[in-house]
Amino acid sequence: MMLILSCPPSASPCGGYLSGSGTFSSPNHPNHYHDNAYCVWQLRSVGDQRIFLTFLYLQLENCCSCDYISVYDGPSVGHRYLGKVCNNTLNSFYSTSNYMTVVFRTDGSVVGRGFNAEFISTLPTSSGSVDCSSDSMNIVVKRSYLNSLGYDGHSLYLNDPNCRPKISSYEVIFRVPINGCGNIRKFVNGRVVYANALRAFTSNSGEITRQSHFKVNVGCRMAEDSVAQITYLVSHHDNSSITGTGRFNSSMDFYTSNNFYYKVTEVPYKVTLNQYLYVQVNLKGSDSSLVLYLDTCVTSPSPHDFQSRKYYLVRNGCPVDNTYWAYTSGTQHYARFRFRAFQFLRATESVYIQCKVLICQASDSNSRCRRGCNKRRARDVGSEHDSQTVVLGPIQLKADPEKKEEGNPNPNHEQDKA
Incomplete structure (x- = not known):
């Protein structure tokens, strides 16, 4: 069956009936969509196959109850609800039948550049x-x-x-x-x-x-992201298709100095306050066609909560902590940075680091990985590249053995400039 859809008279037509495989996008994309949009797409696979839906680009208002996309497992909104897409959550969805319904709603305030989505007829998981x-x-x-x-x-x-x-x-x-x-x-x-x-x-x-x-x-x-983890401890020193998703594997490690030759193997890593810590994030199994860019690194006293008491080292490629310094970012399949050790107040001695990195095509000189610091506006929440989140820790402070170390926060006697 075919849905009869309507939009406000002043709005561009939206929604429709789509079959097989292809792409569809919000009204006016890549330009801004209009206020008070209501669009419905009914997707149908070829034969008795299923539908794989993925979002290639997304930039909506930073409010999940204002502008959002709803996905349903069937030919109408009365079927099973698969989930909501909003902000910068580029989720993928599978249907359990040969139909899927996608609804795009916006309110009357902030607008963005919308979305571009791809749907593919794919074999059911039972095949x-x-x-x-x-x-x-x-x-x-x-x-x-x-x-x-x-x-x-x-x-x-x-x-x-x-x-x-x-x-x-x-x-x-x-x-x-x-x-x-x-x-x-x-x-x-x-x-x-x-x-x-x-x-x-x-x-x-x-x-x-x-x-x-x-x-x-x-x-x-x-996939858009994945998670790995590490910590440190600190001491007072004072014709048919099969379609699926995948994740890049990345790791994050401490090194003993800025030549990044000797990897730290002790867990947890025990350091002193103000000691320089050298970190490398590496994309496993990579080759020269991909590069890795440090987008955001945030720290926390807990490996499970990076929201309640977060402290940023770098955010959207912009340094936040004044001891943070990136040696390599956006030009290799690894990224390297350093910062000075600290301790959270009213917490344990452990500190955890979580980094989001972007993965770009090395030959693309205009990619996000090459553009550096990006102080984005609140509504500019789209992502054009794959990303990963890696976590390192715990780091713990160790007991200060001797006062003679005082005045030398860098045990390697470096004169790095931040």
Whole structure:
């Protein structure tokens, strides 16, 4: 069925009926949408497949009850509610049927540049799935699905036919390197997408066949963020498709000096007040096509709460703490910075660091990773690049052994300029 949609007479037309795979966006995108918008899109997959919906760009008013997108698992808003998208939450959604409904609402105040979304017809998880990390792509196809098409697991192959699957009683599993086995890396609206194709050899005996042509496009949209953690302790010194999502793997480590040669291995890391701490955030499994940019680093006395008592070192690429200094950011697959150790008042000696980093295409000289400090307006909450959140800690203060260390806050006797 087809929905009949309407908007205020002065507004641009919005909403509609969409089938198969494609993209859609808010009214006037990439320009600002209008006040009091109400748009409904009904999405339908090909055949009996499911719908994978992901948002490629998002910039709405910084108010989740003002301007937002609602997603429903079916052909109307009366079906199961899948979730809300607002601010800068670029979520992805799967339907459980061949329909999905998307509603865009705005109020009468602040407007933004809206959104751009992509929908893809994809196999249901009961037939196949895919997930990715910085190191690998894992493709799983159910043998019951293959049998229904007249194939078995031994006939399947990827773009590189030398990459072979593992076959169990129920599944055919390809575990392949993310940059191998014919995987193709693309940059779509600043995001990283890995793609491959799953095919099957057909029987060539006899004059006829009852096997349909088998080709399944496989793709991973890398997620917007992921989390890793570390701490320190301080002492008084005083034709169908399988579509999935993936996460880049990143790590954050302390080093003993600004040459970043010796990694700190003790946990927790015990330091003295005002001691310079040297931190490297690294993108695992990366190559020269990607760079990593330090967007925001915040500290907390708790590894589980970075809101109640947060203290920023850098925010949106702009230094906040006057001892923070970035050595490398936005030009390599790693970022390096330093700051002086401190302790939270009325808290334990432990300090945790959480950093959000952006991942950009190295060849893009206009990417966010190259633009530096960004003092964004409140409504400019869009993100054009993949990001990750990594956490380091605990750091703890250790007992001050001797007063002779006093006056030398940097144990490496450096004269770094912040």
